[in-house]
Amino acid sequence: MSTSTIPAYEPAVATRNLSKTYGTGEAIVHALNNVNIDFEYGKFTAIMGPSGSGKSTLMQTLATLDTPDRNPETIIRIGDTDLYGKKDNQLTEFRREHVGFIFQAFNLVPTLTAGQNIDLPLGLAGKKPDSVWRDYLVQTLGLQKRLDHRPEQLSGGQQQRVAIVRALLSRPDVVFADEPTGNLDSNSGAEVLRLLRDAATEHQQTILMVTHDAHAASYADRVVFLKDGMIAGEMLNPTHDAVLQAMGQLEGE
Numbered sequence: 001m002s003t004s005t006i007p008a009y010e011p012a013v014a015t016r017n018l019s020k021t022y023g024t025g026e027a028i029v030h031a032l033n034n035v036n037i038d039f040e041y042g043k044f045t046a047i048m049g050p051s052g053s054g055k056s057t058l059m060q061t062l063a064t065l066d067t068p069d070r071n072p073e074t075i076i077r078i079g080d081t082d083l084y085g086k087k088d089n090q091l092t093e094f095r096r097e098h099v100g101f102i103f104q105a106f107n108l109v110p111t112l113t114a115g116q117n118i119d120l121p122l123g124l125a126g127k128k129p130d131s132v133w134r135d136y137l138v139q140t141l142g143l144q145k146r147l148d149h150r151p152e153q154l155s156g157g158q159q160q161r162v163a164i165v166r167a168l169l170s171r172p173d174v175v176f177a178d179e180p181t182g183n184l185d186s187n188s189g190a191e192v193l194r195l196l197r198d199a200a201t202e203h204q205q206t207i208l209m210v211t212h213d214a215h216a217a218s219y220a221d222r223v224v225f226l227k228d229g230m231i232a233g234e235m236l237n238p239t240h241d242a243v244l245q246a247m248g249q250l251e252g253e
Contacts, residue, residue: 011038042204049226100167115147157188
């Protein structure tokens with residue numbers, strides 16, 4: 001397969017010849033260096049690497065929140081839509097319709113209730129939520145009695161559950177999760193990871209999660225390792241110990 005072609009089966013997310021450079025001259029940093037990778041539909045993938053390896057930059061460029069270096073050979077595709085080179089307003093509209101986000105800092109609007117936060121992205125897109133799916137998510141995540149609460153009245157774990165419902169409500173093509181357990185205690189973190197695991201297993205939701213935590217990565221179907229802005233390897237059906245060992249080798253090289 002040439003580096004510029006996408007395979008015959010349709011990956012949920014794919015990129016070819018993806019590079020991102022920061023700075024100029026002696027201060028130049030190659031955050032991503034000609035990355036080629038696919039992410040399968042309905043799978044939960046963790047992206048890991050040492051500090052400064054490019055894992056967050058990879059997620060941000062795939063999610064079109066950051067712009068890669070100019071290169072006519074670059075491809076960024078979500079579903080069957082080519083996104084590289086599209087205008088900002090087109091990308092904003094695409095993200096609203098096809099992408100869900102879960103951030104470490106929850107990113108809830110403090111003046112809105114949990115229920116209003118959940119409905120906000122679809123409301124901005126001029127759409128109404130599927131009430132059966134919404135009720136299912138709210139019930140599954142145990143938020144029935146919290147919908148009228150503002151974020152400040154919720155625990156960290158509850159706020160992150162609200163963010164997960166918000167991300168899954170539109171049934172997006174892909175959910176990008178950036179250190180989703182980073183601000184949570186271990187019990188709340190495990191709960192969030194189980195929910196993401198179930199979203200992939202039971203609802204064929206595609207999830208890409210950046211994490212530094214081997215325990216979090218062990219919930220995934222696959223771990224992709226980055227080092228120095230390049231794909232350094234991957235692991236299927238990861239275990240906590242195997243991920244720790246792989247990270248130790250990467251950091252020791």
